[in-house]
Amino acid sequence: MRLFQKKDGGIVQLIDKEKMQEWPIELPLIFIEYIRSKQLDSYGDVKKQIEQYLEEILKDVAIPRFISVLEGDNADEIILALKRIEEISKKNIEMAKPIKKYLENLKRNKNKTILDLAGKVEENFAKANRRKELEKKRKIMQQMEKEFLEGKISGEEYAKSRKDYLLLKE
Amino acid sequence: MVKKEVIKNYDLKAAKNLLKMYIEQKHLQEVRNLPEDTIKIDDLNSKKTLERLYELNDSIIDKIYKNGRPSIELPSRASTNIIWDEENDLLLLGKQTMEKQFHSLTSVADITRLMRVLEVVNELLTEDIHATKREVFYTDVNLFGEQKASDKCIEDAATMLYTTRNSTHIVAAPKGTCVGRLRIRDRNDIIDLEGLGSGGWTISPMLDNIEIIESDAEFILVIEKDAAMMRLAEARFWRKHPCILITAQGVGNVAVRMFLKRLSKELSLPVFSLVDSDPYGHYIHSVYLRGSKRLSYESPFLATPNIKLLGVLTRDLDKYQIPQEVRIKMNKQDEKRTKDLLNEDFVKKNKKWEEDLKLALKQKVKAEIQAFASHGFKFLTDNYLPEKLSTGDWI
Numbered sequence: 001m002r003l004f005q006k007k008d009g010g011i012v013q014l015i016d017k018e019k020m021q022e023w024p025i026e027l028p029l030i031f032i033e034y035i036r037s038k039q040l041d042s043y044g045d046v047k048k049q050i051e052q053y054l055e056e057i058l059k060d061v062a063i064p065r066f067i068s069v070l071e072g073d074n075a076d077e078i079i080l081a082l083k084r085i086e087e088i089s090k091k092n093i094e095m096a097k098p099i100k101k102y103l104e105n106l107k108r109n110k111n112k113t114i115l116d117l118a119g120k121v122e123e124n125f126a127k128a129n130r131r132k133e134l135e136k137k138r139k140i141m142q143q144m145e146k147e148f149l150e151g152k153i154s155g156e157e158y159a160k161s162r163k164d165y166l167l168l169k170e
Numbered sequence: 171m172v173k174k175e176v177i178k179n180y181d182l183k184a185a186k187n188l189l190k191m192y193i194e195q196k197h198l199q200e201v202r203n204l205p206e207d208t209i210k211i212d213d214l215n216s217k218k219t220l221e222r223l224y225e226l227n228d229s230i231i232d233k234i235y236k237n238g239r240p241s242i243e244l245p246s247r248a249s250t251n252i253i254w255d256e257e258n259d260l261l262l263l264g265k266q267t268m269e270k271q272f273h274s275l276t277s278v279a280d281i282t283r284l285m286r287v288l289e290v291v292n293e294l295l296t297e298d299i300h301a302t303k304r305e306v307f308y309t310d311v312n313l314f315g316e317q318k319a320s321d322k323c324i325e326d327a328a329t330m331l332y333t334t335r336n337s338t339h340i341v342a343a344p345k346g347t348c349v350g351r352l353r354i355r356d357r358n359d360i361i362d363l364e365g366l367g368s369g370g371w372t373i374s375p376m377l378d379n380i381e382i383i384e385s386d387a388e389f390i391l392v393i394e395k396d397a398a399m400m401r402l403a404e405a406r407f408w409r410k411h412p413c414i415l416i417t418a419q420g421v422g423n424v425a426v427r428m429f430l431k432r433l434s435k436e437l438s439l440p441v442f443s444l445v446d447s448d449p450y451g452h453y454i455h456s457v458y459l460r461g462s463k464r465l466s467y468e469s470p471f472l473a474t475p476n477i478k479l480l481g482v483l484t485r486d487l488d489k490y491q492i493p494q495e496v497r498i499k500m501n502k503q504d505e506k507r508t509k510d511l512l513n514e515d516f517v518k519k520n521k522k523w524e525e526d527l528k529l530a531l532k533q534k535v536k537a538e539i540q541a542f543a544s545h546g547f548k549f550l551t552d553n554y555l556p557e558k559l560s561t562g563d564w565i
């Protein structure tokens with residue numbers, strides 16, 4: 001176990017990343033996501049160190065294991081990996097981000113299932129991107145609304161931005 | 171007028187100091203080399219256990235070809251072959267062996283049953299599935315007659331293969347529960363033992379599927395009784411005092427003891443036991459501490475030699491002013507059991523333990539953990555346990 005000692009004498013222990021080499025391919029990512037969302041906030045003064053360790057797991061175990069499968073030529077394994085990536089990307093797109101660039105090569109694959117799954121993952125990336133942009137635009141619109149009501153911008157200017165926002169929303 | 175309860179704040183200093191020491195000496199806690207005159211067994215994966223099974227089969231076939239009179243040699247599990255290893259504080263199996271002849275009238279029934287169990291083991295390992303001891307009995311009720319016979323063959327099979335019983339994929343029915351600051355992996359699932367309600371997680375006998383993945387606990391508390399576990403679980407004891415709670419409803423079965431051993435070894439945490447203040451409670455503690463005689467061949471994988479007896483000690487009864495009416499008079503059997511314990515080498519070596527058992531014998535009283543309820547239901551969780559863990563009043 002990897003041990004992290006708190007200043008107050010408390011401890012946090014996480015499984016050694018070496019042990020994760022034997023895990024099912026998607027599990028290291030699920031573990032990282034689990035610790036980040038459910039436990040990390042309770043770790044007090046060792047939170048940063050543990051965040052770094054999770055990054056290490058991501059870089060040294062989780063991603064390389066996916067990549068070795070995606071770059072290999074075993075279609076069944078690639079399909080299984082893509083199915084898991086698709087599930088992960090639906091739940092938390094950030095977790096799937098490091099794998100994005102390896103999807104490009106799969107677009108040339110002749111296997112229909114692989115192409116379909118790679119397409120679905122890409123679609124999830126596109127959706128996440130749209131959500132992000134919309135969020136950004138929403139904030140801008142709120143500001144513009146305020147400025148419009150205060151008479152700081154013209155109605156024309158406001159209407160144009162509103163139209164862009166609605167188009168993106170659709 | 172209702173008496174106002176004063177809740178003290180305990181720092182659990184003694185338990186924390188012990189944890190600090192364990193962390194600093196992590197490498198020293200490993201089991202040292204076992205004595206030369208004891209047999210060594212391994213905890214194996216399915217593939218390796220199968221290899222050993224095939225080797226055993228080959229040796230039997232060789233004997234058939236050689237002289238037509240095959241036999242099996244296996245370590246004797248008689249009490250004369252059980253050795254207490256003082257250095258590691260473990261009960262181990264010596265090197266005496268026994269031979270079972272295929273052609274002898276006295277052992278033919280026994281060997282047929284044993285072969286049937288080996289056949290079951292082969293099936294379980296090949297299919298990568300597990301079966302309980304009861305299920306094994308039901309594979310051939312007419313042959314085994316009673317479950318005692320199949321259980322004995324299961325233990326024989328494990329010793330013959332020089333491996334743990336769990337490695338044969340024959341497991342006991344789930345019995346114990348665990349709750350607290352621990353996260354585990356069961357194949358593809360992450361299980362949070364803090365988030366399963368007061369009932370906790372039923373310790374899986376299929377421990378080869380279980381992996382410890384995260385914990386912020388600072389000690390482990392093994393509790394003899396369900397009622398006491400329920401009290402601690404309801405109080406969410408682990409929230410105030412980061413810990414892992416385990417109960418086995420009496421003597422821990424193989425799965426509970428093996429799981430505790432793994433927790434203690436992998437997390438390097440102090441382990442304490444909370445048992446009734448009676449000879450049976452002390453016996454339960456001793457089984458966790460150095461293993462049982464029956465399963466002495468598995469002791470290195472089942473015993474937790476650093477477990478401390480936190481309570482209930484005989485001296486606690488006066489110290490915590492347990493009323494006379496909730497103390498129970500020892501009967502003849504209790505006295506005999508206490509004397510038997512006092513004759514054990516591992517008790518003689520531990521002066522504090524010996525003193526407490528002698529005091530019990532002198533006062534001729536025993537008490538259950540629940541006796542603390544005479545001071546209020548929360549006394550156990552708010553006073554007794556925190557105070558003991560703060561002062562280091564354990565054996």
